[in-house]
Amino acid sequence: MHYVSTRGEKTDIFAAAAIVQGIAADGGLFIPTEIPAFSLDELKSLAPLSYQERAIRLLGLFLTDYTPEEITACVKAAYSAEKFASSAVAPLKTLKEKLHVLELWHGPTSAFKDMALQLLPRLLSTALKKTGEKSEIVILVATSGDTGKAALEGFKDVDQIRVLVFYPAKGVSEIQRLQMVTQEGGNVTVAAVLGNFDDTQTGVKKIFTDKKFQELLAGEGYKLSSANSINWGRLVPQIVYYFSAYADLLAANQIQAGEKVNFVVPTGNFGNILAGYYAKCMGLPVNRLICASNSNNVLADFLQTGTYDKRREFYKTLSPSMDIVISSNLERLLYLVSGQNAKKVAAWMNELNTQGVYEVDPDTLAKIQETFSAEWVNDEGTLDTIGRVYQETGYVVDTHTAVAWQAAEKYRQATADGAQCVIVSTASPFKFNASVLSALTKPDEKELTALSEFEILRRLSTFTKWPVPTALAELENKEIRHTAVFPVSGMPAAVRACLNMDLE
Numbered sequence: 001m002h003y004v005s006t007r008g009e010k011t012d013i014f015a016a017a018a019i020v021q022g023i024a025a026d027g028g029l030f031i032p033t034e035i036p037a038f039s040l041d042e043l044k045s046l047a048p049l050s051y052q053e054r055a056i057r058l059l060g061l062f063l064t065d066y067t068p069e070e071i072t073a074c075v076k077a078a079y080s081a082e083k084f085a086s087s088a089v090a091p092l093k094t095l096k097e098k099l100h101v102l103e104l105w106h107g108p109t110s111a112f113k114d115m116a117l118q119l120l121p122r123l124l125s126t127a128l129k130k131t132g133e134k135s136e137i138v139i140l141v142a143t144s145g146d147t148g149k150a151a152l153e154g155f156k157d158v159d160q161i162r163v164l165v166f167y168p169a170k171g172v173s174e175i176q177r178l179q180m181v182t183q184e185g186g187n188v189t190v191a192a193v194l195g196n197f198d199d200t201q202t203g204v205k206k207i208f209t210d211k212k213f214q215e216l217l218a219g220e221g222y223k224l225s226s227a228n229s230i231n232w233g234r235l236v237p238q239i240v241y242y243f244s245a246y247a248d249l250l251a252a253n254q255i256q257a258g259e260k261v262n263f264v265v266p267t268g269n270f271g272n273i274l275a276g277y278y279a280k281c282m283g284l285p286v287n288r289l290i291c292a293s294n295s296n297n298v299l300a301d302f303l304q305t306g307t308y309d310k311r312r313e314f315y316k317t318l319s320p321s322m323d324i325v326i327s328s329n330l331e332r333l334l335y336l337v338s339g340q341n342a343k344k345v346a347a348w349m350n351e352l353n354t355q356g357v358y359e360v361d362p363d364t365l366a367k368i369q370e371t372f373s374a375e376w377v378n379d380e381g382t383l384d385t386i387g388r389v390y391q392e393t394g395y396v397v398d399t400h401t402a403v404a405w406q407a408a409e410k411y412r413q414a415t416a417d418g419a420q421c422v423i424v425s426t427a428s429p430f431k432f433n434a435s436v437l438s439a440l441t442k443p444d445e446k447e448l449t450a451l452s453e454f455e456i457l458r459r460l461s462t463f464t465k466w467p468v469p470t471a472l473a474e475l476e477n478k479e480i481r482h483t484a485v486f487p488v489s490g491m492p493a494a495v496r497a498c499l500n501m502d503l504e
Contacts, residue, residue, distance in 0.1 A: 001064040003030040003232065006335040007349065008342030014065040016127035019120075019233035020137065022226035027209050028346070029332055030232045036061035038243070038283045044257050046247035051089035052079050054247060055119075055240045061282075062236050066126065074122035078237075083108055083118055085469070090115065090241045092248040092422070095393045099408070100254070100422045101401070102245045109179060110428035110469045111321075112272065113150035116229075116237040121154045121161070123233045124225070128160055135223040138499065140208070141165040142201040142228060144268060145176040145321045146427065148190070149183070151227040156185035163227070164189045164498045166200050169485060172320055174453050175431050175472060182478035189498040190482035193491065196314050197268075198326045203491040204228070213492060220501055229271030230328050238275035243284055245422050255420055260287035262417065264408040265424045266400040267291055268324035270299065272424065273372075274333055280371060281336070287419045290373045292407035294319045297376035299327055304374055306365035308348075311356040318379045318435045319399040321427070326352075334360065337367040373415075375407035382406070386429075386439035396440075396464050399432045401425040430472050433460050440464070 003018040005011065007028030013021075018030040038061070046054050055075045056068075063071060079089050086106040093101045107114025128137065137160060141151045148165040155163045167180060169192035180190045193200045207213060208224060217224065229235050242263065249255045263286060265273040273291055280286035293300040295315040302308040310325045317323055331345060338344050338360075351358035360368075377385070385402040389395055397405060404423045411417065429436040433456045438448060441463060451459070454476040461468045486494045 001036075001062060002033045004033055005029070006031055006331050006342060007346040015063045015232065016065050016130045019123055019127045019231060020131055020133055020223075020225060022224065022231045023208050026346075027205070027349070028342070029230050029328070031332055031335055032062060035278065035281045040258055040283070043243070043246065043284070044250060046243060047251040049247070051240075051244055052076060054244050055079065055237070058240050058243055059236060063123070065130065066123075070126050074119060074126060077122055078119040083114075090244055092245050093395075094252070094254065095395055098418065098420045100245070100249070100420070101395070101425045102241065102422050103425050104241060105425065105428045107150075108153050108471055109146065109149045110431050110472060111146035111150060112424075112426040113146045114153075115241055116234045117147070117150035117154040117227060119237045120227060120231070120233045121158050124161065125158060127233075133223070135218070135221055137161045137225050138217070138222050138495070139163045139225055139227045140204050140495070141226070142197065142204040143167045143172075143180075144197040144323055145172040146431075147228060149176065149179040152180060152183040152185065152188050152190070155227070156183070156188060158187065162187045162189075162498065164191065164495060166191055166193050166204060166491060166494070168192070168197050168200050169194055171196050171316065171323060173432055175433065175475070176320070178453065178475045178478075179472075181480050181482045182475060183481065189484075191484040191486055191494045193486055193488055195488045197324050198310075198314070199488045201228075201324075201326060201328065203488045207492055207495060210492070217499075220499070222499060228328070229269055235271055235275055235329070238272060239278050239282075242276050242279035242286075246284055249420065249422075258285055260285045260419055262286075262288045262290060262408075262419045262421045263424060264290040264292055264404045264411070264421060266319065266322055266404040266407075266426055267293070267299065268296070268322035268327065270327040270329035270333070272426070274329045277333060277336070277371060286371070288373050288411075288417065289371050290375065290407055290411050292404040293374065293376040294322045294382070294403055295376065295378050296323050296325055298325050299330070300374035300376040302330070303368060303372050306362070306368075307357065307359045308352065309357040310352065318382050318432070319403050321400055322403065333368065334364070338364050373411055375410045377403045377406045377410075383435065383439040386436055390440055390464075396429045396436065396466060397425065398427045398429040399435050400427055428469055428472075429464075429466075430457055430460060430468055433457050436460060437463070
């Protein structure tokens, strides 16, 4: 299977090269030239299989230049019992009639990014051997909280790869920050950026498209790549868990083969929900994909109106991993629904970059709305939902999953759609412990402020009787290793410092 750029660059490459390169030279995103079909009989055959077996079968359809043995080795190492606390890897739990939660946070960093970022380093290492790449790969990551730690953990001490993670200095939870700044590994660097996530992500994209800077790096034996969901190797593993959730519903006799299901996805950069769209295009019986946003509701507005306008106030919310106004992966959807019209996509992206807004044509919007619905939830609704869900079911949701839960409720009220509904749960409640504890116990604000992060973790565990994930509990005694802070304009200097280079 071949891969091309969403913006029309003539390069036509295989998956391994696309994964190594990360982003196309014209600034576009790599996308497969075809979408493989998966029949209903093949879907039914997934029901008795393990998550690893499902992943091997599905990934092979896209990574056709990898051998079956290579894919099997990558998958087994990524989703091992040492890495994931649940033997199911991504367990599906039924909480109400026709309402299920897909838990994607049983990996080493307690967030859904582990589902892809435990696999990507292995795909990339294999790709380097397959392509004969001799340069040292420098992975640049912009994170709103979870991608950073998952990338650091996944790429830690991997040969021929260095990792530099940028995070907004005041845009992540304290637990997320501690996970990153205590990261061990001889090939990892973490830097805070004086700006929000969009500033951080834009800074990384500018580095990727600065040809002079890349030439200087190449002269020193370095080549840039990405672990963000702009990298196809990050996106393709996420397709698997949509099929896996459906297979689990079949195995539990919750649905009949071919019955359509709704998925509700909390999303900021649009990669998670886009993977669901790919699954539908392959043949998974998806009824609706419901995009759940917080107060940074640029995606909800776009999906409802066809106008993408980033010229809006940026809100720091209780669901920080969704505090994003520029959603990179939307570009891939636009390419697909516009009939693979790279000229249109490039024009829209140029308008976004130069004017801060673009509007798709009515036919493109209609195609999007055939599958996508959108709702958004503010912080007050998020806290209320955490409390209600616990009272009604005894289940504890984090702030991002709470956004999706209420979005599902709002969608059902607005449409009376009675289809089976899967809420995609993207993080452990312990990653956002202060917000969750506040919603469940309503402590005095001064009392909560006086508690350390780890006292809050213990209180939340005592109240819910859920154990604190080991990796989070261990943060209390870990050394702070990364303290660098840069302005947005200083991000290239951070790359030079990471590589011990003076390129000026």
